[in-house]
Each structure stands twice: as structure tokens, then as C-alpha cells.
Amino acid sequence: MTDTNLPLDGIRVVDLTVVWSGPGATALLGDLGAEVIRIEGNNRVSRQASARTTNASVANSGWSRNTYPDGKPEPRPYDRTALFNWHARNKLAACMNLETPEGHEAALRLIEISDVLVENNTNGVLEKLGLGHDRLLELNPRLIVARMPPMGMTGPMSNYLGYGPNFNSLVGIAAMDGYEGEPPDSAGENYHMDESAPAGLAFAVLTALWDREVTGRGGLVEFAQAENVMQDIGEFFLDYQMNDRKPAVLGNTDPALLQDAFRTAEDDRWVVVSIRDDRDWAALTGVVGDAGWTALGRTAADRRANSRALRDGIAAWCAPLSSDDVVRRLAAVRVPAAEVMSELRLLADPHLAAREWFKARSHPSVGTYRYPGHPWRADGFDLAFGRPLPGFGEDNEYVYKTLLGYGDEKYDDLVSRRLVTDEQFA
Structure with missing residues (x-):
């Protein structure tokens, strides 16, 4: 990754995350030097792009088409989508189908020699896979298991399934999220939970690692994403309690300041x-x-x-x-x-260029592009920004042979049965 001595050098993170909030959190841990290993089954869509996506199937899909280089998902759409690429920096990837005995065994062996497991699946998914946190902590008492259930692991709503905008409604954000004078849903979809969670989860893992230095033991970190995002609107909860005042739909305005967004002479600026x-x-x-x-x-x-x-x-x-x-x-x-800057304006922004914020990186599956930089900097060390993404299964040999100690014969057998591959089938 880097020759710099980073704060999380020597820390290994097993990444079982999907979509945005979980992968964003593990990206931040990778920035600090952790060895982040995504374990992905070739029978599932884990990167928001199916192997069956073709150039023809997205030709008229608008925004979806634009998430692929030159609008072309082929070949290897699961490696080429921007939905995965933006948070995949500094990560490794190994193919492990957790629903097979072989994949389950490999996952347990990797977790046994790792420091952190991060997952943001629905409650009960790990348990169905035989990877519940109680069992994992028995296997590896120094492990930190960071779980990100939307509504927490206990309580009457703990098994709710949903999508970011759905949970916005449950926590109150949707009631105030619209244009001034219009209904609350007039501003379109947004994903406050996904935006808020990565930094919070990364901080929680850092504190757990710090505590482990004192106690010698890991443990469970329960990170309820809905409860986390409610902090972002805490003043409205207090205002209602103290003043019996419900939040208004303000759009770009503000209850105290004179503020708004104004159109200029240029097109959509x-x-x-x-x-x-x-x-x-x-x-x-x-x-x-x-x-x-x-x-x-x-x-x-x-x-x-x-x-x-x-x-x-x-x-x-x-x-x-x-x-x-x-x-x-x-x-x-x-x-x-x-x-109000667009993506094109930001890519041409002289301030960001002077700070070298965008990082030009290349990968055989994607080509060369400028990737978003780090959210912060520190004196004394540079954050990691090596390989922009791991191709599906790109690090199979390193994980199975070097880390898990599989011999050539055992590894080759898994490959011959297509239990370990560098291609996603789903």
C-alpha cells in the first residue's frame, strides 16, 4: 500500500460490507494503513453491479449508464462501476462463498487471524451464515466485531428492512427535507444515513482498538445507523421538547439567517x-x-x-x-x-488542483481516472492511496496461500471447482 508508517499498520480488517455506509467506513480504515480484505461470494452481487449487466442493457438507462467508463459496463461490470470504485481504495478482495463449507472454513480462518470485522447487513445475516459475533469472539477474543444494523440489534424495529430514504422517514429527516413552500418529499431522494455512518463507524472502531490496547480483549461494536444520523438533527428534537415547535420545510433557507441559493446568468449555475x-x-x-x-x-x-x-x-x-x-x-x-458546484466544476476547480486532492490512479479493469481524495490530512504522515480498487478475486492467492497457509494442491482444487475464482457469476 505505502511505505509510510501509518497509524493502523499491522491491523487487518475483514470487510463484509455492501452498498455505501459500510464500505465507506472500511475505506477510512484503509486510509489509515489497515489491511482491508473484502471477502465476496461469486454467487452474489456485492458491488452493486451484476455480472449480467451488458452495454446493451444500460444503453438507455440514463444515470446508471453513466456510472461506467464511457457508459460501457463490459467487461467485468462489477469492477467497472463507479458505485463500487469510489470507496474501494486500498482494499484487497478474495472470493469466498460463505454458503459453502469450504468458503465458511476459509472465512473463519481469516477472521481468526484478523483484528476487526465490519458488516452492515440486515440483522441475523451473520447468524444464518454461522458467523454470529458470539461465536467469532470465542474463536478470536481479540477481535472487534463492528455491526451496523439500521435500527439497532434489539428493540421492536430491529429487524426492519429498508433503504436509506425509508429510514430517513423513520428518524424524522424526511419530514423537513423539501423545498420551501413545497411538500417534504419535494427535494428528491437522499441518503443521510449512508453519508453520516462511515466516519462514525471508523471512529468507533478506532476507540475499540485503543481500548483493546488496555484490556487485551476485543468485543462487539453495535452501530445503529438510524440512531447515529439522529444526532445530525438533534437541535430539532430539543426545540420540539423545549418550545413545542415542529421543524418547518425550509429548503435552502434558514430559521435564523437570511440565506438561499440564487440562479446566475450562466446555465444552471x-x-x-x-x-x-x-x-x-x-x-x-x-x-x-x-x-x-x-x-x-x-x-x-x-x-x-x-x-x-x-x-x-x-x-x-x-x-x-x-x-x-x-x-x-x-x-x-x-x-x-x-x-453550488457540479462534479464537472469540481474536477476543474483550481483550489482542489492546487491541493492535489483528486488522485489519478489506474486499474486494468477500469483505466485511468481521477479519484476523490481523503477527507482529512495530518502532520507527520500521508494517508494511504495506493491501488484504487481490487478486481474481483484479485488477491485470492495472497489470502489463501500467504495468510491462510493453503498449499498449492488445496488451493488448486478450490479453483478447479470454481469455489475460488476471479469472476463474479451473479
Whole structure:
């Protein structure tokens, strides 16, 4: 991975995660130097792309087609999809079908010599596979088992199945997630649980590893994703209890600040402007110049009372200007303003280029592209960013022969029976 001495050098993580929240968490552990090994059955879709996906089948699928290089999933669509690629950096992959005796045996042997297991499947999946955390901790008392059930492992909702937007409804986010003056569902689908979980789970694993240094023992980390994301809207729970006030559907506005997103002269280019206090307002009016509507916002109370009229005035001022011009003028007087950036704009952004945030990496299955960088930096070491993804089964020999000690004859037998392959069948 890297020659740098990283904080998690020597820590091995078994990755049994799917979709976004779990893989995002293990990517962060890999950034810190952990050896993250995905174990994947060739009989299941574990990378959000089926082996049966073809160029023809996605030709008219819009967004789905655009998740593949040049819109072409073939060959090896499970390696080529951006849905998997973005969180696959620094990981290894080995083929283990956990529903076969051979795959189950190999998984147990790998877990026995590992430090962490991360999984974000539905409650009961590990138990059905004979990999419940109680058994694993008997096998390896130093193991940290990090489980990410959406609604927790106990309680009347603990067996709920669903998708990110469904759980948004259960935790209250969907009730406030819409455009101003429109129904709560008007802003489209979003995935707050998946966005919030990776950093939280990675932090929980780090604390468990730290505790293990003191106690010598691992244990279970139960990371209920719904409860975790409720922290992101904690002020609304308190506001309701203290003031009996239900959250309004505010869209891009704010209950305290004068704020909104405004269209500029360029096609589908928007800027966000926030007025925090009287100083910001005076600075904005100095830039805007003589306009009849500015008199409506002299005080914070005026700005709250006349919010719609004031935002209409700012929108009219922004409309004939470029986004760069709006941001430049307001930044010069220290009024918070920024463009609502698209992916194409970010790829061309000079600030990110100067910081070398995007990382150009190559893989035979995908080609060469710029991948999203790390979420943070640290003095004293560089975070790992080696191979951008593991091809399906790319590390079979290393895992089976080097780590598990399988001889050539045993390994070749598994390969001949297609229990160990570098191709996904599902």
C-alpha cells in the first residue's frame, strides 16, 4: 500500500460490507494503513453491479449508464462501476462463498487471524451464515466485531428492512427535507444515513482498538445507523421538547439567517449567499448599491419579517452576473458566498488542483481516472492511496496461500471447482 508508517499498520480488517455506509467506513480504515480484505461470494452481487449487466442493457438507462467508463459496463461490470470504485481504495478482495463449507472454513480462518470485522447487513445475516459475533469472539477474543444494523440489534424495529430514504422517514429527516413552500418529499431522494455512518463507524472502531490496547480483549461494536444520523438533527428534537415547535420545510433557507441559493446568468449555475448579522447586511448593501428593497433588511428582525422580499431582491441582483462575479464581489467584503458546484466544476476547480486532492490512479479493469481524495490530512504522515480498487478475486492467492497457509494442491482444487475464482457469476 505505502511505505509510510501509518497509524493502523499491522491491523487487518475483514470487510463484509455492501452498498455505501459500510464500505465507506472500511475505506477510512484503509486510509489509515489497515489491511482491508473484502471477502465476496461469486454467487452474489456485492458491488452493486451484476455480472449480467451488458452495454446493451444500460444503453438507455440514463444515470446508471453513466456510472461506467464511457457508459460501457463490459467487461467485468462489477469492477467497472463507479458505485463500487469510489470507496474501494486500498482494499484487497478474495472470493469466498460463505454458503459453502469450504468458503465458511476459509472465512473463519481469516477472521481468526484478523483484528476487526465490519458488516452492515440486515440483522441475523451473520447468524444464518454461522458467523454470529458470539461465536467469532470465542474463536478470536481479540477481535472487534463492528455491526451496523439500521435500527439497532434489539428493540421492536430491529429487524426492519429498508433503504436509506425509508429510514430517513423513520428518524424524522424526511419530514423537513423539501423545498420551501413545497411538500417534504419535494427535494428528491437522499441518503443521510449512508453519508453520516462511515466516519462514525471508523471512529468507533478506532476507540475499540485503543481500548483493546488496555484490556487485551476485543468485543462487539453495535452501530445503529438510524440512531447515529439522529444526532445530525438533534437541535430539532430539543426545540420540539423545549418550545413545542415542529421543524418547518425550509429548503435552502434558514430559521435564523437570511440565506438561499440564487440562479446566475450562466446555465444552471447557482450561488448560495448567507447573511449572518448586521455587518454582513451592511457589506451586502454596499456591494448591491442603491436598491429599494435593501431598506427592508436593516435589522435582524426586519430580515426575518421580510425574508421573501429580500431574497427576491438578492436573486434579481445575481441574475445578470456570472457565478464567479457574484462570489468574487461578496467574498471581497467577507459575506459568505459560494457556487453550488457540479462534479464537472469540481474536477476543474483550481483550489482542489492546487491541493492535489483528486488522485489519478489506474486499474486494468477500469483505466485511468481521477479519484476523490481523503477527507482529512495530518502532520507527520500521508494517508494511504495506493491501488484504487481490487478486481474481483484479485488477491485470492495472497489470502489463501500467504495468510491462510493453503498449499498449492488445496488451493488448486478450490479453483478447479470454481469455489475460488476471479469472476463474479451473479
